[in-house]
Amino acid sequence: MIYSFHELVDSVKNAGRRIAVAVAQDAEVLIAVRKAADLGIVHPILVGEEAQIKSIAAELNISLSGMEIINEADKVEACRKAVKLVHDGDADVVMKGIVDTSVILKAVLDKDIGLRESPVLSHVALFGVEGFDRLLYITDAAMCIAPDVEQKAHIINNAVKVAHALGNENPIVTCLCAVEKVNPKMQATLDAQELVERNKRGEIAGCTVCGPLALDNAVSEEAAKHKGITDPNAGKADILLVPYIEAGNIFYKSLTYMAKAQNAGMIVGAKAPVVVTSRADSDETKLNSIALAIAVAANKA
Amino acid sequence: MIYSFHELVDSVKNAGRRIAVAVAQDAEVLIAVRKAADLGIVHPILVGEEAQIKSIAAELNISLSGMEIINEADKVEACRKAVKLVHDGDADVVMKGIVDTSVILKAVLDKDIGLRESPVLSHVALFGVEGFDRLLYITDAAMCIAPDVEQKAHIINNAVKVAHALGNENPIVTCLCAVEKVNPKMQATLDAQELVERNKRGEIAGCTVCGPLALDNAVSEEAAKHKGITDPNAGKADILLVPYIEAGNIFYKSLTYMAKAQNAGMIVGAKAPVVVTSRADSDETKLNSIALAIAVAANKA
Numbered sequence: 001m002i003y004s005f006h007e008l009v010d011s012v013k014n015a016g017r018r019i020a021v022a023v024a025q026d027a028e029v030l031i032a033v034r035k036a037a038d039l040g041i042v043h044p045i046l047v048g049e050e051a052q053i054k055s056i057a058a059e060l061n062i063s064l065s066g067m068e069i070i071n072e073a074d075k076v077e078a079c080r081k082a083v084k085l086v087h088d089g090d091a092d093v094v095m096k097g098i099v100d101t102s103v104i105l106k107a108v109l110d111k112d113i114g115l116r117e118s119p120v121l122s123h124v125a126l127f128g129v130e131g132f133d134r135l136l137y138i139t140d141a142a143m144c145i146a147p148d149v150e151q152k153a154h155i156i157n158n159a160v161k162v163a164h165a166l167g168n169e170n171p172i173v174t175c176l177c178a179v180e181k182v183n184p185k186m187q188a189t190l191d192a193q194e195l196v197e198r199n200k201r202g203e204i205a206g207c208t209v210c211g212p213l214a215l216d217n218a219v220s221e222e223a224a225k226h227k228g229i230t231d232p233n234a235g236k237a238d239i240l241l242v243p244y245i246e247a248g249n250i251f252y253k254s255l256t257y258m259a260k261a262q263n264a265g266m267i268v269g270a271k272a273p274v275v276v277t278s279r280a281d282s283d284e285t286k287l288n289s290i291a292l293a294i295a296v297a298a299n300k301a
Numbered sequence: 302m303i304y305s306f307h308e309l310v311d312s313v314k315n316a317g318r319r320i321a322v323a324v325a326q327d328a329e330v331l332i333a334v335r336k337a338a339d340l341g342i343v344h345p346i347l348v349g350e351e352a353q354i355k356s357i358a359a360e361l362n363i364s365l366s367g368m369e370i371i372n373e374a375d376k377v378e379a380c381r382k383a384v385k386l387v388h389d390g391d392a393d394v395v396m397k398g399i400v401d402t403s404v405i406l407k408a409v410l411d412k413d414i415g416l417r418e419s420p421v422l423s424h425v426a427l428f429g430v431e432g433f434d435r436l437l438y439i440t441d442a443a444m445c446i447a448p449d450v451e452q453k454a455h456i457i458n459n460a461v462k463v464a465h466a467l468g469n470e471n472p473i474v475t476c477l478c479a480v481e482k483v484n485p486k487m488q489a490t491l492d493a494q495e496l497v498e499r500n501k502r503g504e505i506a507g508c509t510v511c512g513p514l515a516l517d518n519a520v521s522e523e524a525a526k527h528k529g530i531t532d533p534n535a536g537k538a539d540i541l542l543v544p545y546i547e548a549g550n551i552f553y554k555s556l557t558y559m560a561k562a563q564n565a566g567m568i569v570g571a572k573a574p575v576v577v578t579s580r581a582d583s584d585e586t587k588l589n590s591i592a593l594a595i596a597v598a599a600n601k602a
Contacts, residue, residue: 249478
């Protein structure tokens with residue numbers, strides 16, 4: 001099982017998987033894939049405007065050696081071509097370059113050249129927080145706005161596959177709420193109860209679902225004990241399911257900006273992970289995200 | 302203006318305000334009020350079962366000197382008596398002892414002996430986060446489950462009064478969302494837009510309301526600049542309005558458990574602040590919370 005980003009990056013060194021970068025004419029993305037290529041993690045296939053890619057690389061002194069370039073000036077077409085590479089088995093992972101996420105996701109969801117698999121695409125973020133002995137998964141902080149219980153079940157399944165790929169065979173999934181008791185006025189607690197039951201009935205498999213729990217009692221055994229919570233999985237969360245996008249987004253950003261935690265993220269639920277780093281991400285986060293996607297893709301293959 | 306908890310506690314040393322503790326027969330609460338009394342912040346009036354209060358104090362070697370005791374074994378009655386002390390002007394602040402928050406709030410909302418003022422009672426948490434040059438207010442992480450825009454306006458007003466009491470005459474209130482653009486599928490962004498307009502029309506006064514902004518662009522000027530956000534108040538938030546209780550609760554606890562931030566909290570919107578520390582709070586948090594409530598009460602008087 002992988003317990004840290006250091007171990008994660010190490011685990012995919014020399015994996016040599018193919019990453020198709022959609023609309024690759026972007027300095028920051030080129031820097032990230034160059035670093036990943038230098039570590040042997042990926043063989044990049046850059047889909048985009050070739051002249052621009054070459055001029056950006058030259059300007060920043062980024063070597064393009066070992067990288068394939070597919071010249072495509074149109075951004076929609078570049079996304080479709082990058083996704084189709086994965087669809088056809090010619091790449092393992094797709095990564096967003098300088099294009100809106102919605103454009104690449106449209107290609108991912110295309111019935112002919114796309115990568116549809118789960119009924120729900122969701123975002124999984126991985127965090128390494130100081131003082132924690134394991135990586136924490138947060139889902140969904142970026143894709144699903146206000147998922148119903150059905151969508152939450154898919155979001156859990158999507159995240160569980162990531163945990164499995166990282167060697168955690170039975171992750172603890174905690175449905176985060178503001179309280180520990182089911183309260184009909186709080187939909188998140190009702191959904192938590194239902195998701196726990198579905199897990200007990202085997203309808204959500206490969207993990208142990210618990211909740212409702214507030215964050216302190218989800219991640220701290222000491223806090224849970226102090227509060228007299230008897231759930232044996234309290235304090236042991238691996239995957240933290242948030243009730244709505246705002247809760248996840250605020251959580252994600254508080255860990256990044258206030259707890260200074262290391263992180264990685266990607267979109268899952270398609271046949272291959274989609275790496276969607278943002279400009280605000282550090283170089284480290286971008287490398288971690290590529291490593292995470294490759295670990296998941298390698299586990300699938 | 303008060304920029305840190307150190308300054309906050311300093312500002313109320315020797316304030317000598319009266320704090321009525323409801324159901325005071327609790328070791329942790331007695332430790333906290335003793336410490337606050339020793340600093341001259343409060344004169345405690347302990348309402349509860351006198352024999353138990355004395356035996357707990359004796360066992361823990363806590364001196365009760367300078368503290369008044371009102372013997373009342375019944376918890377509901379003890380809450381009502383403590384609240385009535387504030388109602389009658391015989392105390393400045395009420396603090397919850399070993400009783401459910403709902404019981405004390407029922408007394409606070411009582412038409413005869415209570416402390417009704419704003420149409421909405423809300424929770425305000427104050428955080429000192431490493432790397433930040435100011436205290437951050439989070440509201441509402443503990444009381445209002447899913448406030449509508451009307452309730453959010455009251456929640457803002459309640460928090461703004463706290464900021465004023467701490468010398469921040471025009472706090473920046475940021476309506477936290479997952480995105481920066483108004484999106485009809487995201488109620489939080491619609492509410493943010495409406496609250497900004499109400500502030501511009503002067504219906505929400507004493508502050509500058511902005512948003513929708515995600516947390517990074519709310520608190521980091523660098524992040525906002527990086528993302529090309531033109532709102533001059535981006536990155537400068539004092540008060541962070543969360544869209545619903547789970548977002549606030551997760552945020553609050555991520556700051557406490559993961560960012561190891563110092564904090565204080567209380568319920569506002571009544572004629573006097575209500576201190577509702579929990580057993581999980583550190584001694585420091587309890588003292589900070591008493592100091593915060595006293596600063597607010599002293600500003601009112």
